[in-house]
Amino acid sequence: MTATPTRDTHRSVEMFERIKRSIAGGESSYARLRSGIELCIERTDGARMWDVDGNEYLDYCLGYGPLFFGHHPREVVDAVVEQITNRGYHFSFPHRLDYEVGERIQRLVPSVDLLRFTCSGTESTMAAMRLARAYTGKDRIIKFEGAYHGWSDLHYINYHPPLGPVAGTAQAPRVLPDSPGIPQAVAETIIPLPFNDLEALERTLSRRSFEIAAVLIEPLLANCGIIPPLPGYLEGVRRLTEAHGVLLIFDEVMTGFRIAPGGAQEYYGIRPDISTFAKVLGGGFPVACFGGTAEVMRLEANNEVMHGGTYTANPMVLAAANAVLARIERERDTLYPRLFQLGDRLRTGLVRVIREAGYACIGQGVGPLFQVFIGRGPVERLTDYRSAMAWVRPEVYSAWHEQMQQRGIYFHPGQLERWFLCSEHTEADIDATIDAAAESIRAVAQGLPPD
Secondary structure (H helix, E strand, C coil), rough: CCCCCCCCCHHHHHHHHHHHCCHHCCCCCCCCCCCCCCCCCEEECCCCCEECCCEEEEEEHHHCCCCCEEEEHHHHHHHHHHHHHCCCCCCCCCCCHHHHHHHHHHHCCCCCCEEEEEEEEHCCCCCCHHHHEEECCCCCEEEECCCCCCCCCCEECCCCCCHHHHHHHCCCCCCCEECCCCCCCHHEEEEEEECCCHHHHHHHHHHHHHHEEEEEEEEEECCCEEECCCCHHHHHHHHHHCCCCCEEEECCCCCCCCCCCCCCHHHCCCCCCCCEEEEEHHHHCCCCCEEECCCHHHHHHHCCCCCCCCCCCCHHHHHHHHHHHHHHHHHHHHHHHHHHHHHHHHHHHHHHHHHCCCCCCEEEEECCEEEEEEEECCCCCCHHHHHHHHCCCCCHHHHHHHHHHHHHHEEECCCCEEEEECCCCCCCHHHHHHHHHHHHHHHHHHHCCCC
């Protein structure tokens, strides 16, 4: 019998209730926390955070992904403090950091000849979609079920659609807005397709390329758990888009600078026409960008397509981005091999102890970006949204998350989210996490036994 530790979180509960009296739902984003085990954070450091009750947590959520170098790394903090103390924190005019950060991105990502800064990943993908439509003169954009590109009306479509007849067939999904308030007419500008299915993409482009501006894709699905591309899939997507006169947009908000210095396009060896970046770029500060070939980006350079924003290229956030990218450039030869080694060891360790408890489990991901799926029956891999949804047991994963949180290990409670590692995680952290995972899944088995 594995005893479940209990942590005193009464201050978090009280604070969250107070927050809800002014902040709708208690959070200024979609629900990040699980009801009943909410956390209110007091402070953070490196790979750890402490709640208002003083409980310590080893953090694998990392601010939903931006904290590639952990919580408040010294060089990022110093760069931002120096900027706001000695130069200012908001100009709305060009400044030195524009070219310093811009040139670093050009060096790291060869497909980006020119770029524009934005404040969020959602803004970047919106701008990329508009640019693709303006460049091609066509309106529709292909995206993939289970892929998240932001919360706007333009692309919050077929992210997590329900299974069954309402969603259409797996090869030809119906267009389904993911939130009330999104007009169906806007949703119809999107053509949803299954990920990892080249035949479905080829069929659609053959019939409808006359109206398709771009294929918008996460190079690996990172908001559906983690679903990597099958061998040859991204190469096929690139070949088909080129053959049919359709632009290829890589949404690297999640993967950019994380799985390689040049993102997923470096890791997989693909050159898209347009790319979007956020998360790691700012190290926790609200900065993002979109960029692409000089030919496509000339519309932005000539102000032929509208893109703007009062806070874009804010010197405070670009100071942070400059520090982040400088460290990536400086440490790339040692940083990524270490993160891959830690990520692979943690992922395989988690899968091992979950299987030892009797559950079906697989781990999927790339180095420091992965997910472990707990489901029913044997499966070699999950290749798309529908196969993942049909296989997983979210109630088991949720119960395991709660047990892990009680043991001081924090990661996102959703089965279709993911784990992140940062430079501050250690071998000892990995060992402690695997040990806690073994205790936690044994406790879960007492109430939710394996099949």
